[in-house]
Amino acid sequence: MSHRLIFSLLxxxxxxxxxxxxxxxxxxxxxxxxYKYHPEKVFVFDLSLKDSEPKLAANLLENLGQSPVTFNAMxxxxxxxxxxxxxxxxxxxxxxxMKNWQKQLAPxxxxxxxxxxxxxxxxxxxxxxxxxxKSYKLFQ
Amino acid sequence: MVIIHxxxxxxxxxxxxxxxxxxxxxxQFFNIEKWSLITNKIIYIILVVSLVVxxxxxxxxxxxxxxxxxxxxxxxxYLGTAKSPHMSYVWHSQNLIWYLLFTLFLLPSSSKIxxxxxxxxxxxxxxxxxxxxxxxxxxxxxAYFGSGYSKLSTSGLEWANGYTMQGYMLQRYIYSGNPLAxxxxxxxxxxxxxxxxxxALETIIPFCLLVPYLxxxxxxxxxFLHLGIKLIMDIDFIYSHFLxxxxxxxxxxxxxxxxxxxxxxxx
Numbered sequence: 001m002s003h004r005l006i007f008s009l010l011x012x013x014x015x016x017x018x019x020x021x022x023x024x025x026x027x028x029x030x031x032x033x034x035y036k037y038h039p040e041k042v043f044v045f046d047l048s049l050k051d052s053e054p055k056l057a058a059n060l061l062e063n064l065g066q067s068p069v070t071f072n073a074m075x076x077x078x079x080x081x082x083x084x085x086x087x088x089x090x091x092x093x094x095x096x097x098m099k100n101w102q103k104q105l106a107p108x109x110x111x112x113x114x115x116x117x118x119x120x121x122x123x124x125x126x127x128x129x130x131x132x133x134k135s136y137k138l139f140q
Numbered sequence: 141m142v143i144i145h146x147x148x149x150x151x152x153x154x155x156x157x158x159x160x161x162x163x164x165x166x167x168q169f170f171n172i173e174k175w176s177l178i179t180n181k182i183i184y185i186i187l188v189v190s191l192v193v194x195x196x197x198x199x200x201x202x203x204x205x206x207x208x209x210x211x212x213x214x215x216x217x218y219l220g221t222a223k224s225p226h227m228s229y230v231w232h233s234q235n236l237i238w239y240l241l242f243t244l245f246l247l248p249s250s251s252k253i254x255x256x257x258x259x260x261x262x263x264x265x266x267x268x269x270x271x272x273x274x275x276x277x278x279x280x281x282x283a284y285f286g287s288g289y290s291k292l293s294t295s296g297l298e299w300a301n302g303y304t305m306q307g308y309m310l311q312r313y314i315y316s317g318n319p320l321a322x323x324x325x326x327x328x329x330x331x332x333x334x335x336x337x338x339x340a341l342e343t344i345i346p347f348c349l350l351v352p353y354l355x356x357x358x359x360x361x362x363x364f365l366h367l368g369i370k371l372i373m374d375i376d377f378i379y380s381h382f383l384x385x386x387x388x389x390x391x392x393x394x395x396x397x398x399x400x401x402x403x404x405x406x407x
Binding site for chain 1: 164165166212215216219235238239242243246247248269271274275278279282283285286287289290291293294295298299301303304306307308310311313314315316322325326
């Protein structure tokens with residue numbers, strides 16, 4: 001195979017697929033951080049155990065084996081589609097995991113889906129607003 | 141480097157079987173269902189053995205071909221798990237390895253690699269195919285260029301207005317309370333500067349790797365870029381990305397030193 005042909009083929013493949021935005025393995029998703037953004041529009045979903053055992057409540061998602069980034073991506077997608085049923089489905093699947101901690105939790109234990117957003121900057125310190133988006137009783 | 145990365149991270153084998161798997165597009169296209177754990181382990185062993193055989197220099201082109209196919213399948217299976225069914229995001233710290241395997245498979249010099257006395261003699265005698273070095277470097281550059289190009293084509297220069305960087309850093313700050321992310325959020329000028337540096341590092345600076353006297357400075361810059369990304373964003377491009385292509389540049393430097401030494405001895 002001629003050298004020029006190999007050279008051209010490889011460059012056409014790798015760079016051509018960038019310009020055509022082919023974003024499937026083994027060609028990657030280039031558009032991850034490509035979108036314009038504004039800090040005032042940033043919001044993040046998190047999960048919290050209300051008034052509970054500090055060891056369990058801290059880093060609840062990690063304790064459930066969930067990455068906060070993946071959890072947030074899943075919930076945000078459903079939130080933007082205004083699909084409340086899908087949000088409930090995600091959370092309820094996690095609540096099933098938490099039922100294994102029955103002995104360590106109160107019978108009226110409550111899980112809260114928290115929406116965190118930007119609330120301003122005070123003397124260089126960032127203020128984060130926390131609001132409870134939805135609550136779920138663990139043992140219904 | 142790839143062998144080391146695979147062998148010290150056994151979760152690549154087991155994670156698809158601990159979490160729900162979401163097929164990547166390629167697998168969906170061929171209706172590939174999730175295979176058994178034992179099949180995954182066999183593909184992993186084939187991958188590692190073929191990479192070792194490549195490194196030793198026995199039947200190199202065949203070994204690279206086997207590595208390329210098994211890496212595509214093995215890592216595709218893993219990435220199908222790392223990806224949520226609700227995201228289109230593909231972890232893109234792994235694809236450079238496949239790009240390089242594919243490139244090495246096609247290059248004429250690959251069949252001449254042997255890690256023995258004969259191989260070294262061949263190395264010292266052979267014609268230096270500079271264009272092969274260029275095509276490997278341009279393959280590495282594609283990984284950065286793609287990211288920079290997509291930012292510019294999606295958002296234009298507004299991506300570098302500082303607010304976008306603040307937005308992404310704020311998200312990171314909310315996740316983890318990272319003080320470096322917080323610092324960038326609270327300083328718009330710093331965010332703007334970092335945005336322009338990011339675009340330059342992705343679209344223009346990688347091609348400095350083609351210039352021999354700029355190469356090592358550029359590599360140092362990319363090391364600090366990936367270190368910063370790891371410290372602030374907690375995204376690791378060092379092991380499966382930076383160290384892999386650094387190995388290539390170290391190999392070129394060693395080759396050139398050996399060639400220089402042999403020419404001096406001939407004189």
